[in-house]
Amino acid sequence: MSDLRAPAPYDALLLLSFGGPEGPDDVVPFLANVTRGRGIPEERLKEVGKHYFLFGGVSPINAQNRALLDALRKDFADHGLDLPVYWGNRNWAPYLTDTLREMVADGHRRIAVLATSAYASYSGCRQYRENLAESLAVLEAEGLPVPRVDKLRHYFNHPGFVRPMVDGVLASLAELPEGARVGAHLAFTTHSIPVSAADTSGAEEAHGDGGAYVAEHLDVARMIVDAVREETGVTYPWQLVYQSRSGAPHIPWLEPDICDHLEALHGAGVPAVVMAPIGFVSDHMEVLYDLDTEATAKAAELGLPVRRSATVGADPRFAAAVRELVLERAATELGRTVERCALGALGPSHDLCPVGCCPARALKPAAAGADSPFA
Numbered sequence: 001m002s003d004l005r006a007p008a009p010y011d012a013l014l015l016l017s018f019g020g021p022e023g024p025d026d027v028v029p030f031l032a033n034v035t036r037g038r039g040i041p042e043e044r045l046k047e048v049g050k051h052y053f054l055f056g057g058v059s060p061i062n063a064q065n066r067a068l069l070d071a072l073r074k075d076f077a078d079h080g081l082d083l084p085v086y087w088g089n090r091n092w093a094p095y096l097t098d099t100l101r102e103m104v105a106d107g108h109r110r111i112a113v114l115a116t117s118a119y120a121s122y123s124g125c126r127q128y129r130e131n132l133a134e135s136l137a138v139l140e141a142e143g144l145p146v147p148r149v150d151k152l153r154h155y156f157n158h159p160g161f162v163r164p165m166v167d168g169v170l171a172s173l174a175e176l177p178e179g180a181r182v183g184a185h186l187a188f189t190t191h192s193i194p195v196s197a198a199d200t201s202g203a204e205e206a207h208g209d210g211g212a213y214v215a216e217h218l219d220v221a222r223m224i225v226d227a228v229r230e231e232t233g234v235t236y237p238w239q240l241v242y243q244s245r246s247g248a249p250h251i252p253w254l255e256p257d258i259c260d261h262l263e264a265l266h267g268a269g270v271p272a273v274v275m276a277p278i279g280f281v282s283d284h285m286e287v288l289y290d291l292d293t294e295a296t297a298k299a300a301e302l303g304l305p306v307r308r309s310a311t312v313g314a315d316p317r318f319a320a321a322v323r324e325l326v327l328e329r330a331a332t333e334l335g336r337t338v339e340r341c342a343l344g345a346l347g348p349s350h351d352l353c354p355v356g357c358c359p360a361r362a363l364k365p366a367a368a369g370a371d372s373p374f375a
Protein backbone atom coordinates (compact mmCIF):
# COMPACT_ATOMS: atom_id res chain seq x y z
CA MET A 1 0.00 0.00 0.00
CA SER A 2 1.26 3.41 -0.87
CA ASP A 3 0.43 6.52 1.11
CA LEU A 4 0.84 8.85 -1.84
CA ARG A 5 -1.93 11.42 -2.18
CA ALA A 6 -3.26 13.32 -5.16
CA PRO A 7 -3.27 17.10 -4.61
CA ALA A 8 -7.01 17.66 -5.07
CA PRO A 9 -8.48 18.99 -7.28
CA TYR A 10 -5.61 18.06 -9.64
CA ASP A 11 -5.17 14.54 -10.95
CA ALA A 12 -2.19 15.10 -13.27
CA LEU A 13 0.55 17.54 -14.27
CA LEU A 14 1.34 18.37 -17.88
CA LEU A 15 4.80 19.65 -18.80
CA LEU A 16 4.12 21.86 -21.81
CA SER A 17 7.12 22.75 -23.92
CA PHE A 18 8.40 23.93 -27.28
CA GLY A 19 9.67 20.65 -28.76
CA GLY A 20 12.66 20.18 -31.00
CA PRO A 21 14.06 17.91 -33.72
CA GLU A 22 15.56 14.54 -32.76
CA GLY A 23 17.62 14.01 -35.94
CA PRO A 24 18.59 15.60 -39.28
CA ASP A 25 15.35 14.58 -41.04
CA ASP A 26 13.28 16.37 -38.41
CA VAL A 27 14.89 19.79 -38.79
CA VAL A 28 13.03 21.21 -41.80
CA PRO A 29 9.55 19.96 -40.77
CA PHE A 30 10.19 21.20 -37.22
CA LEU A 31 11.07 24.68 -38.49
CA ALA A 32 7.96 24.62 -40.68
CA ASN A 33 5.87 23.89 -37.57
CA VAL A 34 7.50 26.69 -35.58
CA THR A 35 7.18 29.35 -38.23
CA ARG A 36 3.82 28.51 -39.83
CA GLY A 37 2.10 31.85 -40.45
CA ARG A 38 4.72 33.83 -38.53
CA GLY A 39 6.45 35.70 -41.36
CA ILE A 40 10.02 34.63 -40.63
CA PRO A 41 12.31 35.44 -43.60
CA GLU A 42 13.57 32.43 -45.62
CA GLU A 43 17.18 33.54 -44.98
CA ARG A 44 16.72 33.38 -41.23
CA LEU A 45 15.21 29.86 -41.47
CA LYS A 46 18.20 28.62 -43.49
CA GLU A 47 20.51 30.11 -40.89
CA VAL A 48 18.64 28.56 -37.94
CA GLY A 49 18.52 25.20 -39.76
CA LYS A 50 22.34 25.33 -39.87
CA HIS A 51 22.47 25.73 -36.10
CA TYR A 52 20.53 22.49 -35.69
CA PHE A 53 22.60 20.62 -38.30
CA LEU A 54 25.75 21.70 -36.47
CA PHE A 55 24.45 19.63 -33.55
CA GLY A 56 23.55 16.58 -35.68
CA GLY A 57 19.98 17.80 -36.20
CA VAL A 58 19.22 17.15 -32.54
CA SER A 59 17.82 19.89 -30.33
CA PRO A 60 19.03 19.62 -26.76
CA ILE A 61 15.59 20.65 -25.50
CA ASN A 62 14.07 17.15 -25.52
CA ALA A 63 16.81 15.64 -23.35
CA GLN A 64 16.42 18.63 -21.04
CA ASN A 65 12.70 18.02 -20.74
CA ARG A 66 13.19 14.29 -20.12
CA ALA A 67 15.60 15.15 -17.31
CA LEU A 68 13.06 17.60 -15.86
CA LEU A 69 10.32 14.93 -16.04
CA ASP A 70 12.58 12.56 -14.07
CA ALA A 71 13.33 15.26 -11.50
CA LEU A 72 9.64 16.09 -11.08
CA ARG A 73 8.65 12.42 -10.69
CA LYS A 74 11.39 11.88 -8.13
CA ASP A 75 10.46 15.01 -6.16
CA PHE A 76 6.75 14.11 -6.14
CA ALA A 77 7.43 10.51 -5.04
CA ASP A 78 9.82 11.69 -2.31
CA HIS A 79 7.16 14.07 -0.99
CA GLY A 80 4.15 11.76 -1.03
CA LEU A 81 2.49 13.37 -4.02
CA ASP A 82 0.54 11.03 -6.28
CA LEU A 83 0.53 13.18 -9.39
CA PRO A 84 1.34 11.53 -12.71
CA VAL A 85 3.46 13.76 -14.96
CA TYR A 86 2.94 13.92 -18.74
CA TRP A 87 4.80 15.81 -21.46
CA GLY A 88 3.47 17.52 -24.60
CA ASN A 89 4.98 20.03 -27.04
CA ARG A 90 3.87 22.84 -29.31
CA ASN A 91 6.14 22.04 -32.26
CA TRP A 92 7.31 18.43 -32.16
CA ALA A 93 6.51 14.98 -30.82
CA PRO A 94 5.22 14.22 -28.29
CA TYR A 95 2.59 16.66 -29.58
CA LEU A 96 0.29 18.37 -27.11
CA THR A 97 -2.94 17.02 -28.68
CA ASP A 98 -1.67 13.42 -28.54
CA THR A 99 -0.62 13.84 -24.92
CA LEU A 100 -4.00 15.30 -23.94
CA ARG A 101 -5.77 12.38 -25.67
CA GLU A 102 -3.61 9.99 -23.68
CA MET A 103 -4.33 11.88 -20.46
CA VAL A 104 -8.11 11.74 -20.87
CA ALA A 105 -7.86 8.05 -21.85
CA ASP A 106 -6.03 7.54 -18.54
CA GLY A 107 -8.95 9.21 -16.77
CA HIS A 108 -7.51 12.64 -16.06
CA ARG A 109 -9.99 15.53 -16.00
CA ARG A 110 -8.34 18.30 -14.01
CA ILE A 111 -4.83 19.05 -15.18
CA ALA A 112 -2.22 21.49 -13.86
CA VAL A 113 0.05 22.77 -16.64
CA LEU A 114 3.67 23.86 -16.30
CA ALA A 115 5.01 25.68 -19.37
CA THR A 116 8.79 25.77 -19.86
CA SER A 117 8.73 29.53 -20.02
CA ALA A 118 9.01 31.57 -16.84
CA TYR A 119 7.91 35.03 -18.01
CA ALA A 120 4.96 36.87 -19.52
CA SER A 121 4.91 37.39 -23.31
CA TYR A 122 2.91 36.24 -26.29
CA SER A 123 5.51 33.55 -27.21
CA GLY A 124 6.04 32.42 -23.62
CA CYS A 125 2.47 32.50 -22.37
CA ARG A 126 -0.55 33.28 -24.57
CA GLN A 127 0.75 31.18 -27.47
CA TYR A 128 0.84 28.16 -25.14
CA ARG A 129 -2.70 29.01 -24.03
CA GLU A 130 -3.76 29.11 -27.70
CA ASN A 131 -2.10 25.73 -28.24
CA LEU A 132 -4.09 24.33 -25.29
CA ALA A 133 -7.35 25.74 -26.69
CA GLU A 134 -6.63 24.25 -30.15
CA SER A 135 -5.93 20.83 -28.68
CA LEU A 136 -8.99 20.90 -26.41
CA ALA A 137 -11.11 21.81 -29.45
CA VAL A 138 -9.74 18.74 -31.26
CA LEU A 139 -10.68 16.50 -28.32
CA GLU A 140 -14.14 18.06 -28.22
CA ALA A 141 -14.61 17.49 -31.96
CA GLU A 142 -13.61 13.86 -31.50
CA GLY A 143 -16.29 13.45 -28.83
CA LEU A 144 -13.70 12.90 -26.10
CA PRO A 145 -14.02 14.33 -22.60
CA VAL A 146 -12.53 17.83 -22.41
CA PRO A 147 -10.34 18.11 -19.31
CA ARG A 148 -9.97 21.35 -17.39
CA VAL A 149 -6.46 22.75 -17.79
CA ASP A 150 -5.02 25.28 -15.33
CA LYS A 151 -1.71 26.89 -16.27
CA LEU A 152 0.54 27.47 -13.26
CA ARG A 153 1.58 31.08 -12.67
CA HIS A 154 4.81 32.53 -14.01
CA TYR A 155 7.70 31.42 -11.83
CA PHE A 156 10.44 33.89 -12.85
CA ASN A 157 10.59 35.22 -9.27
CA HIS A 158 10.18 31.92 -7.43
CA PRO A 159 13.25 31.14 -5.27
CA GLY A 160 13.40 27.65 -6.83
CA PHE A 161 14.04 29.34 -10.17
CA VAL A 162 16.25 32.22 -8.98
CA ARG A 163 18.54 30.48 -6.45
CA PRO A 164 20.02 27.96 -8.91
CA MET A 165 20.79 30.84 -11.28
CA VAL A 166 22.54 32.74 -8.47
CA ASP A 167 24.73 29.68 -7.86
CA GLY A 168 25.41 29.50 -11.59
CA VAL A 169 26.56 33.12 -11.75
CA LEU A 170 28.77 32.65 -8.68
CA ALA A 171 30.34 29.55 -10.25
CA SER A 172 30.99 31.40 -13.53
CA LEU A 173 32.55 34.36 -11.71
CA ALA A 174 34.83 31.93 -9.85
CA GLU A 175 35.95 30.47 -13.18
CA LEU A 176 37.04 33.81 -14.64
CA PRO A 177 40.78 34.43 -14.75
CA GLU A 178 41.78 35.82 -11.33
CA GLY A 179 42.86 39.26 -12.58
CA ALA A 180 39.81 39.72 -14.81
CA ARG A 181 37.20 39.06 -12.12
CA VAL A 182 37.56 42.53 -10.59
CA GLY A 183 35.61 44.80 -12.92
CA ALA A 184 33.80 41.93 -14.67
CA HIS A 185 30.31 42.66 -15.98
CA LEU A 186 27.19 40.50 -15.77
CA ALA A 187 25.24 40.31 -19.04
CA PHE A 188 21.76 38.92 -18.35
CA THR A 189 20.29 37.62 -21.59
CA THR A 190 16.86 36.70 -22.80
CA HIS A 191 15.12 36.06 -26.11
CA SER A 192 14.62 39.24 -28.10
CA ILE A 193 10.99 39.76 -29.11
CA PRO A 194 9.37 42.51 -31.19
CA VAL A 195 9.24 45.77 -29.21
CA SER A 196 5.48 45.88 -29.85
CA ALA A 197 5.09 42.42 -28.27
CA ALA A 198 7.17 43.45 -25.26
CA ASP A 199 5.14 46.65 -24.78
CA THR A 200 1.89 44.68 -24.63
CA SER A 201 3.20 41.77 -22.51
CA GLY A 202 1.47 40.92 -19.26
CA ALA A 203 -1.76 42.35 -17.91
CA GLU A 204 -2.97 45.64 -19.40
CA GLU A 205 -1.77 47.72 -16.43
CA ALA A 206 1.81 46.56 -17.14
CA HIS A 207 1.70 47.56 -20.82
CA GLY A 208 4.02 50.22 -22.26
CA ASP A 209 7.81 50.61 -22.07
CA GLY A 210 8.81 46.95 -22.40
CA GLY A 211 5.74 45.72 -20.53
CA ALA A 212 5.79 42.86 -18.04
CA TYR A 213 8.40 41.00 -20.15
CA VAL A 214 11.17 43.53 -19.59
CA ALA A 215 10.06 44.43 -16.04
CA GLU A 216 10.14 40.77 -14.95
CA HIS A 217 13.60 40.18 -16.41
CA LEU A 218 14.95 43.35 -14.77
CA ASP A 219 13.50 42.17 -11.45
CA VAL A 220 15.28 38.80 -11.75
CA ALA A 221 18.55 40.46 -12.79
CA ARG A 222 18.41 42.72 -9.71
CA MET A 223 17.66 39.76 -7.42
CA ILE A 224 20.70 37.91 -8.78
CA VAL A 225 22.96 40.98 -8.51
CA ASP A 226 21.84 41.47 -4.88
CA ALA A 227 22.36 37.80 -3.99
CA VAL A 228 25.81 37.83 -5.62
CA ARG A 229 26.69 40.93 -3.59
CA GLU A 230 25.63 39.15 -0.40
CA GLU A 231 27.93 36.22 -1.24
CA THR A 232 30.94 38.12 -2.59
CA GLY A 233 30.69 41.64 -1.20
CA VAL A 234 30.94 42.95 -4.77
CA THR A 235 28.23 44.80 -6.71
CA TYR A 236 28.98 43.72 -10.25
CA PRO A 237 27.93 46.12 -13.01
CA TRP A 238 25.20 44.55 -15.12
CA GLN A 239 22.80 45.01 -18.02
CA LEU A 240 19.84 43.16 -19.50
CA VAL A 241 20.59 42.35 -23.16
CA TYR A 242 18.99 40.22 -25.86
CA GLN A 243 19.73 37.31 -28.17
CA SER A 244 18.22 35.11 -30.89
CA ARG A 245 16.49 37.89 -32.84
CA SER A 246 14.51 36.70 -35.84
CA GLY A 247 11.88 38.49 -37.91
CA ALA A 248 12.34 41.10 -40.62
CA PRO A 249 15.09 43.70 -40.07
CA HIS A 250 12.74 46.71 -40.46
CA ILE A 251 10.62 45.61 -37.49
CA PRO A 252 12.09 46.79 -34.17
CA TRP A 253 13.02 44.04 -31.70
CA LEU A 254 14.47 44.42 -28.20
CA GLU A 255 18.14 45.49 -28.21
CA PRO A 256 21.08 45.49 -27.69
CA ASP A 257 22.11 42.07 -28.94
CA ILE A 258 24.59 40.19 -26.75
CA CYS A 259 27.30 40.24 -29.45
CA ASP A 260 27.08 44.03 -29.87
CA HIS A 261 27.07 44.35 -26.10
CA LEU A 262 30.27 42.29 -25.78
CA GLU A 263 31.91 44.51 -28.36
CA ALA A 264 30.84 47.68 -26.51
CA LEU A 265 32.05 46.34 -23.15
CA HIS A 266 35.37 45.34 -24.66
CA GLY A 267 35.70 48.79 -26.23
CA ALA A 268 35.09 50.33 -22.80
CA GLY A 269 37.93 48.28 -21.30
CA VAL A 270 35.80 45.79 -19.33
CA PRO A 271 38.10 42.83 -18.49
CA ALA A 272 35.58 39.93 -18.50
CA VAL A 273 31.88 39.09 -18.80
CA VAL A 274 29.56 36.45 -17.36
CA MET A 275 26.62 35.79 -19.69
CA ALA A 276 23.61 34.66 -17.65
CA PRO A 277 20.70 33.39 -19.79
CA ILE A 278 17.94 34.17 -17.28
CA GLY A 279 15.27 34.12 -19.99
CA PHE A 280 15.60 30.37 -20.54
CA VAL A 281 14.65 27.40 -18.42
CA SER A 282 17.21 24.98 -19.86
CA ASP A 283 20.25 24.72 -22.12
CA HIS A 284 18.39 24.50 -25.40
CA MET A 285 19.53 25.57 -28.86
CA GLU A 286 19.39 29.33 -28.20
CA VAL A 287 21.82 28.83 -25.33
CA LEU A 288 24.10 26.26 -27.03
CA TYR A 289 24.30 28.09 -30.33
CA ASP A 290 23.63 31.80 -29.77
CA LEU A 291 25.66 32.04 -26.54
CA ASP A 292 28.04 29.07 -26.31
CA THR A 293 28.92 29.11 -30.01
CA GLU A 294 28.30 32.53 -31.56
CA ALA A 295 28.76 34.97 -28.65
CA THR A 296 31.66 32.93 -27.25
CA ALA A 297 33.40 33.04 -30.65
CA LYS A 298 32.82 36.80 -30.77
CA ALA A 299 34.40 37.16 -27.32
CA ALA A 300 37.39 35.02 -28.35
CA GLU A 301 37.87 37.22 -31.41
CA LEU A 302 37.89 40.28 -29.12
CA GLY A 303 40.19 38.56 -26.61
CA LEU A 304 37.52 39.06 -23.94
CA PRO A 305 37.24 36.31 -21.30
CA VAL A 306 33.61 35.15 -20.96
CA ARG A 307 31.73 32.43 -19.11
CA ARG A 308 28.13 31.35 -19.62
CA SER A 309 26.28 30.56 -16.41
CA ALA A 310 23.98 27.57 -15.96
CA THR A 311 20.25 27.55 -16.62
CA VAL A 312 17.94 25.94 -14.08
CA GLY A 313 17.36 22.76 -16.12
CA ALA A 314 16.43 19.81 -13.87
CA ASP A 315 17.77 21.33 -10.64
CA PRO A 316 16.01 19.63 -7.68
CA ARG A 317 15.17 23.07 -6.27
CA PHE A 318 13.24 23.85 -9.44
CA ALA A 319 11.38 20.52 -9.22
CA ALA A 320 10.49 21.37 -5.60
CA ALA A 321 9.25 24.80 -6.75
CA VAL A 322 6.95 23.13 -9.27
CA ARG A 323 5.52 20.95 -6.48
CA GLU A 324 4.95 24.08 -4.37
CA LEU A 325 3.24 25.83 -7.29
CA VAL A 326 0.91 22.86 -7.83
CA LEU A 327 0.01 22.69 -4.13
CA GLU A 328 -0.42 26.47 -3.95
CA ARG A 329 -2.78 26.48 -6.91
CA ALA A 330 -4.65 23.42 -5.64
CA ALA A 331 -5.28 25.19 -2.31
CA THR A 332 -6.37 28.36 -4.12
CA GLU A 333 -8.79 26.39 -6.28
CA LEU A 334 -10.28 24.89 -3.11
CA GLY A 335 -10.82 28.41 -1.74
CA ARG A 336 -8.07 28.31 0.88
CA THR A 337 -5.68 31.19 1.49
CA VAL A 338 -2.13 30.14 0.92
CA GLU A 339 1.32 31.72 0.89
CA ARG A 340 2.39 32.64 -2.65
CA CYS A 341 6.17 32.49 -2.59
CA ALA A 342 7.98 35.18 -4.62
CA LEU A 343 11.21 37.17 -4.37
CA GLY A 344 11.87 40.65 -5.75
CA ALA A 345 9.75 43.73 -6.21
CA LEU A 346 6.91 42.55 -8.46
CA GLY A 347 5.22 39.98 -6.26
CA PRO A 348 3.62 36.70 -7.35
CA SER A 349 2.13 36.67 -10.84
CA HIS A 350 -1.61 36.12 -11.47
CA ASP A 351 -3.04 32.58 -11.68
CA LEU A 352 -5.48 33.43 -14.43
CA CYS A 353 -4.35 35.65 -17.29
CA PRO A 354 -6.84 38.54 -17.49
CA VAL A 355 -8.54 39.58 -20.73
CA GLY A 356 -6.04 41.62 -22.79
CA CYS A 357 -2.96 39.86 -21.36
CA CYS A 358 -0.17 39.45 -23.98
CA PRO A 359 -2.51 40.02 -26.95
CA ALA A 360 -1.84 38.29 -30.25
CA ARG A 361 -1.73 39.90 -33.67
CA ALA A 362 -4.79 37.87 -34.63
CA LEU A 363 -7.30 37.07 -31.92
CA LYS A 364 -7.48 33.32 -31.31
CA PRO A 365 -9.19 31.37 -28.53
CA ALA A 366 -6.87 30.78 -25.57
CA ALA A 367 -7.45 28.33 -22.71
CA ALA A 368 -6.53 28.76 -19.04
CA GLY A 369 -7.30 32.47 -18.83
CA ALA A 370 -10.20 34.77 -18.02
CA ASP A 371 -11.18 34.74 -21.72
CA SER A 372 -11.04 30.94 -22.10
CA PRO A 373 -13.90 29.40 -24.11
CA PHE A 374 -13.48 26.27 -21.96
CA ALA A 375 -14.72 26.04 -18.36
Ligand SMILES: CC1=C(CCC(=O)O)c2cc3nc(cc4[nH]c(cc5[nH]c(cc1n2)c(C)c5CCC(=O)O)c(CCC(=O)O)c4C)C(CCC(=O)O)=C3C
Binds near residue numbers: 059117283
Ligand atom coordinates in the same frame (compact mmCIF):
# COMPACT_ATOMS: atom_id res chain seq x y z
C1 LIG B 1 10.28 34.59 -25.87
C2 LIG B 1 10.73 33.33 -26.57
C3 LIG B 1 11.21 32.18 -25.99
C4 LIG B 1 11.46 31.96 -24.50
C5 LIG B 1 10.25 31.42 -23.85
C6 LIG B 1 10.05 29.95 -24.14
O1 LIG B 1 10.95 29.15 -23.84
O2 LIG B 1 9.00 29.61 -24.69
C7 LIG B 1 11.49 31.24 -27.04
C8 LIG B 1 11.94 29.93 -26.85
C9 LIG B 1 12.32 29.03 -27.85
N1 LIG B 1 12.41 29.27 -29.20
C10 LIG B 1 12.85 28.12 -29.81
C11 LIG B 1 13.05 27.97 -31.20
C12 LIG B 1 12.66 28.90 -32.16
N2 LIG B 1 12.06 30.13 -31.95
C13 LIG B 1 11.83 30.77 -33.15
C14 LIG B 1 11.23 32.00 -33.34
C15 LIG B 1 10.80 32.90 -32.33
N3 LIG B 1 10.95 32.74 -30.98
C16 LIG B 1 10.39 33.84 -30.32
C17 LIG B 1 10.34 34.05 -28.94
C18 LIG B 1 10.73 33.12 -28.00
N4 LIG B 1 11.20 31.85 -28.25
C19 LIG B 1 9.87 34.72 -31.32
C20 LIG B 1 9.15 36.01 -31.05
C21 LIG B 1 10.13 34.14 -32.57
C22 LIG B 1 9.75 34.68 -33.92
C23 LIG B 1 8.62 33.90 -34.49
C24 LIG B 1 7.34 34.01 -33.70
O3 LIG B 1 6.79 35.14 -33.62
O4 LIG B 1 6.91 33.00 -33.16
C25 LIG B 1 12.29 29.89 -34.18
C26 LIG B 1 12.19 30.18 -35.67
C27 LIG B 1 13.52 30.51 -36.22
C28 LIG B 1 14.09 31.80 -35.64
O5 LIG B 1 13.70 32.83 -36.18
O6 LIG B 1 14.89 31.74 -34.71
C29 LIG B 1 12.82 28.75 -33.58
C30 LIG B 1 13.46 27.55 -34.23
C31 LIG B 1 13.06 27.10 -28.83
C32 LIG B 1 13.55 25.66 -29.09
C33 LIG B 1 15.04 25.63 -29.01
C34 LIG B 1 15.61 24.25 -29.23
O7 LIG B 1 15.27 23.58 -30.22
O8 LIG B 1 16.43 23.83 -28.41
C35 LIG B 1 12.74 27.66 -27.61
C36 LIG B 1 12.75 27.00 -26.26
Ligand SMILES: [Fe+2]
Binds near residue numbers: 191
Ligand atom coordinates in the same frame (compact mmCIF):
# COMPACT_ATOMS: atom_id res chain seq x y z
FE1 LIG C 1 11.86 31.09 -30.04
